[in-house]
Amino acid sequence: MNGYQRMIALLVAPLLLGAAAARAADQLVPGTKLLLKSANGREVLSFKSTGPFTPPTPGSGDDPSNVGASLQILNPGTSESFTFNLPQAHWSVSGTTFRYVDSALVEAGKVKIAIIGRILKVSGKKIGITLNEPTQGTLDAVFTTGSIRYCASFGDGFVKRDEPGRFIAGKAPAPGSCPGAPPPTTTTSVPGTTTTTSTGTTTTSTAPTGGCNCCCFSQLSFTTGLPQIGTGGCANTGGTNVGSVTDDSGAALCNLAAGGLYFGGSGVGVPLPAEIPDMGQSIVNITACDTPTGALTLGAATDTDSGSNRNCTAAGVNNPEYPGKPGCLFGPPLPIPNTNSAATSTCVVNRVSTNASGSGNCGDGSSAINIPLLSDIYLTGPTDGLIPCPRCDTNPGPGFTCQAGPNSGQPCTPGNSASLGSSYPTSHDCPPTSAAFIGSLPIPFALSTATQSMTAADLSAQPFVFCGFCGQQFSPSFQGPPAVPCTSDSQCTVAPNTKCRQRNSGAFGQGPARTITSSGSPAGVCIDDGATHASTLVSVFCIPPTFNPTVDGAGDLPGPGAVGLPGESQIVSPIPACTTSTTIAGGTTSTSLASTTSTAVATTTSTSLLPACGSAPFPVCAGTCPGTQVCTPLTLTCACM
Template sequence: MTGLRCGKVALSGGIMLIALSLTAGTSLAQTCSCCTASPQLSFTTGTPQIGGGGCGTTKDSGGAILRRLDCGGLYFGGAGVGVPLPAVVPDLGQSILNITACSASTGALTLGATTPADSGSNRNCSAGGVSNPEYPGKNGCLFGPPLPIPNASSPATSSCVVNRVAQNATGSGNCTNGSSSVNLPLLSDIYLTGDLVSNVPGIQPCPVCLNGTCNGGPRSGLPCTPADSASLGAAYPTSHDCPPPPTLFIGSLSIPFSLSTGPQTKTSVDLPAQQFVFCGYCATQVTGTFQNPPRPCTSDANCSAASGFPTCRQRTGGAFGQAARTITETGSPAGVCLGDGAAHNATEVSVFCVPPSFNATADAAGDLPGPGAVALPGQTRFLP
């Protein structure tokens, strides 16, 4: 009799626990939902944390840390890069994605591209093929403000980069914790500018917007609105209101850009022609001249001897000035429900390959082709 009563109590307790669990699950679904009529997901870059080394590492073959990678820093090139790294990534750069599918029960999101009609501007949308009046003939939503890459070691090789979306963004995420993974191929337009504004201290590879007026470039003296913060350094603030001189454009780099709030790692390999290869491209065997257009490869077998470019290699082995074996960038999701519509801190990262520009000056300074890496601290926000 006593055993039967205990059994009833246990059964009753189990039913109660199940009921509580179901109630909690229902409550979570009801209180954390991004499934509204026309939902969107926004990410805006925040203040770079240069010098902190808090977002990633490069390591040697034994696992020892060679370099700590800064949040808000852009790294590129092999062991022979001649540009001081990192380049500072502009803050206040917003990108908006459509939520094309949403699970109210799990919070899972399917993400897609926005057009200017969806986002309100060609400067924060995420679709390819979009017309840009600021850059005639160069289509694709603009990704962030103009990016200056000053080279104090060789000011004449300083450059200004304008990033455009090459193909419609696609991805996935989750409303309950703010995680996301987005495929966002870019075209990086390179302008070999040197110092455009000689009457301002420091190096300004991109025109700057000072006191509401463009300094440098074809719109010098005309009104502008800063797109990022002057506190980022002498090369800022930049603005698409102040484009670089079109005559200094040297080419567009196709970047297989994929952003994630999780970790991304790339490991180099040793090939017959070169050690520590992160990003191989087919090249000639003796001079290391790269095939044009660039042909990515992972081994010599991917390259054609008949074409005259039989060797798989990057310009110089390694990454970011060292003989690195691995590159790791570590992102972080918001860690909270995004359904409240508030801005929440998050970090999105990408490790990628940068092809040659086929401009001798730019490729020598940037040690291209080679790897690239970036960590973007910022804020993510659900837009109902």
């Protein structure tokens, strides 16, 4: 190696080492077994890898007993996927082995057992994806805990049975890369073209500048706007509709408003909808980015990433406001006043129970974010009536102070707008009294700018059941806690809770409800300008019982839930390497990723700090170069890498 080459190596080596460190979060593992089976109303899932792999470090940010975990099954051919969330509450650790146990199948993914230590294993009673196609072809499995992804792929040559209702594969070698993230690349920007070198391949393509490219940003933010619920409840007069509840004929029974929270069955005793306040910000990390397609892979942001425990999206984050209740806070405290019965009013504090994950697209601002929550319920109505969450207000002034609760009289910062009504503004600086806490509800929250729907089933104990839980036939009593979700009576085997049912059939005060549909809306334009863009996220989900008779009676729980969040999406946190211009020996070069064809934010290394040969004032290299030509900044000569 000559002097010029040594100098180039010294300049580039730190970048390559940084890329290698970032790639360590993805572990490519052999697939020992993958079984998915659906027959006669019963489903079976089994995934196993005997390694080799490196398990998480106990007590770290990758420890599933601290942050939870997830298993994603996806079909790369059809893009169909399903994520099984494994909340931290079910994990335990012994030595270097982590075990997940949910024998009662409380969680929606119905994963019964998971182990990661000497082996990686997940088994449960739900397959997630459909198996109604003639064949699946290839299925990928991604187990995520904290920043680590363990990736396996089961494809051609390793599939034993592939037919409708059944997929069995095994003894598959480790894949070349994890799904959703292109192989690590070294990209050299050359005027007018981009040369991208991947493992075993080199391609050159022209990528015009000025295209839609979010790869110079590391985070995506969404902030809720003012609710648009209008008046008249289901009529939603003067509001903005994002969905509806319909009967068997397709006729609308209830309009779902933007900014409204709906819950319960036909017997709900709380006026709906409840308002979702504005100013609630949530930030996710962009963990991978592809310029040609605009595809974004999204992951959880910790409080260190986002700057606060009040806008991050990771589990296990400490909340000094709520001791012993970890998980990033999702929005400000949510008051649910009940004008029909003030004593049953509640204050809800939402926090993240499993690390957020999802996908998006830079080209139109669309996104789908899976962010399971624990909703902490505080029954404050008996003492605080129709102002169930302590307000942060200027009475007596001049500054904002907590008006009630354990921090009464202390300074605070409003978390939403006073214009929302007499229950606002609220703030996490003003938590409700801990004595009013009655329990936490696991909410399988999956937000999307697309359309979500849920269809009711007619079961033996009830017709029009959206969200079944094992309970008694003639009494609103349910097995638990924890509650046991179900789709048929056969899953309810503990007497006397042998019937699959809701508290009352239907949805949101409507008895003969068959379908709940809610439609989000993306920005509709390229969002790479870093500006805010109007969009709406929606979710349709199931709510278990709280096992508090007062709250369950008023909210008619268990039952379905739906929410539409109008607001603004925005890419934030520019990556310095994408925007910093560096002057080298009289010339200036900019490391703009807008000219590259493909970028993995955590793994791409750009060598454009070394200018292309032939660009002024640098000379043109004589002859040919078997590698990449770059100019050395000190001697203004060309060298090969």
